[in-house]
Amino acid sequence: MNKPRLVVIGNGMAGVRTLEEVLRLAPDHYRITVFGAEPHPNYNRALLSPVLAGEQSFEEIILNDLAWYTDNGIELLLGRNVVKIDRQRRQVIAEDGTCAGYDRLVIATGSTPSRLSIPGNRLDGVVGYRDIAGARAMIETARSHSHAVVIGGGLLGLEAANGLKQRGMDVTVVHLAEWLLEKQLERPAGEKLLRALQARGIRFRLGTATEELIDNGDGRVCAVQLQGGEIITADLVVMAAGITPNTALAEAAGLPCRHGILVDDTLQTYDPRIYAIGECANHRGISYGLVAPVMEQAKVCANHLAMLGFARYLGSPAETRLKLAGIEMLGVGDAPHPGQVQGMPGACPLHEWQIELASGEVVAWT
Numbered sequence: 001m002n003k004p005r006l007v008v009i010g011n012g013m014a015g016v017r018t019l020e021e022v023l024r025l026a027p028d029h030y031r032i033t034v035f036g037a038e039p040h041p042n043y044n045r046a047l048l049s050p051v052l053a054g055e056q057s058f059e060e061i062i063l064n065d066l067a068w069y070t071d072n073g074i075e076l077l078l079g080r081n082v083v084k085i086d087r088q089r090r091q092v093i094a095e096d097g098t099c100a101g102y103d104r105l106v107i108a109t110g111s112t113p114s115r116l117s118i119p120g121n122r123l124d125g126v127v128g129y130r131d132i133a134g135a136r137a138m139i140e141t142a143r144s145h146s147h148a149v150v151i152g153g154g155l156l157g158l159e160a161a162n163g164l165k166q167r168g169m170d171v172t173v174v175h176l177a178e179w180l181l182e183k184q185l186e187r188p189a190g191e192k193l194l195r196a197l198q199a200r201g202i203r204f205r206l207g208t209a210t211e212e213l214i215d216n217g218d219g220r221v222c223a224v225q226l227q228g229g230e231i232i233t234a235d236l237v238v239m240a241a242g243i244t245p246n247t248a249l250a251e252a253a254g255l256p257c258r259h260g261i262l263v264d265d266t267l268q269t270y271d272p273r274i275y276a277i278g279e280c281a282n283h284r285g286i287s288y289g290l291v292a293p294v295m296e297q298a299k300v301c302a303n304h305l306a307m308l309g310f311a312r313y314l315g316s317p318a319e320t321r322l323k324l325a326g327i328e329m330l331g332v333g334d335a336p337h338p339g340q341v342q343g344m345p346g347a348c349p350l351h352e353w354q355i356e357l358a359s360g361e362v363v364a365w366t
Ligand SMILES: Cc1cc2nc3c(=O)[nH]c(=O)nc-3n(C[C@H](O)[C@H](O)[C@H](O)COP(=O)(O)OP(=O)(O)OC[C@H]3O[C@@H](n4cnc5c(N)ncnc54)[C@H](O)[C@@H]3O)c2cc1C
Pocket: 009, 010, 011, 012, 013, 014, 015, 035, 036, 037, 038, 044, 045, 046, 047, 048, 049, 080, 081, 082, 083, 108, 109, 110, 111, 129, 130, 131, 156, 246, 249, 277, 278, 279, 280, 288, 289, 290, 291, 292, 294, 321, 323
């Protein structure tokens, strides 16, 4: 008997977690094909910072090696960027012309670091922090260049700054808000974190906007100009000022999107044959940028793909961890002040937050 075809676009954490669950619940139900734009098997993206800081190797953060795909009969198409979903013919088409038909399709394309729309944002040496290629580019630059500027003092920006500092670069973080992690921390805790990071030699410009990235005359960035005119030397600029869900494919296919592909409580899109999960999805107005919610979504989606049909996803609490060796910071619950947590609209009640510095001192509040 011909098995139905399940195609997954995106060989990242959400897509592969869904497959693991489908294989557990209905091991023989589908013929499975995965398209991955990156040339690697699935790895733990949340552990890129330890790789950047030289604390772990890339091999150590691989979650599913190539043998896992083979052993489970999955056709893995690496380095294949899908450029079109043809809903009439029920096919997906990659840039190189590879085409695969589907009975069920999962879109798990993640997101892309947002690029500030300022002059010079496309110069060489201006990078986002999203994948192992980006982390390797930063490590390579740190071997031959000295000065880095990180735009954004959120979780990713601080982890990037710490990693580059560990790699021997002179690092400055430029942050629009007046204290670090302003979406997760109250001002006193943000200021303690600032002092702990300054003690590591990282410099900061807070409450400041970046106005322009300056060309060295050869198409490469050489400096950053801040509001007010200050100029900071920069051979490398890391943009860590938010993420944008990858919805272009879905939008072109006519699926409704609003800062993420709109899904219901089963992670189904407007088209009943197509699901969307992870950072590219928008569930009840929220696009999550964290692993835990993505894993919960994967379980629910798999329950429906496996034809069990009883699970529902109702949303997840926000929990964030800053991964800098020597500084423990765990945020549990909602934002400590009204506003916008990543993709999370509206004012949130206060739960419990704490920050523990290398000295052992803990700042906590409920
Ligand atoms: C540096 C860093 C540190 C992080 N740290 C933490 C942390 O400490 N805690 C935490 O909870 N979360 C953390 N996160 C977030 C976490 O990694 C993400 O929430 C999670 O990876 C989202 O999974 P996803 O599958 O939706 O997206 P991804 O893991 O990004 O996977 C999407 C995949 O789809 C591929 N793709 C995109 N478009 C196409 C296409 N057209 N065709 C084929 N393939 C395509 C991409 O190349 C990518 O491989 C971190 C993220 C980064 C970048």
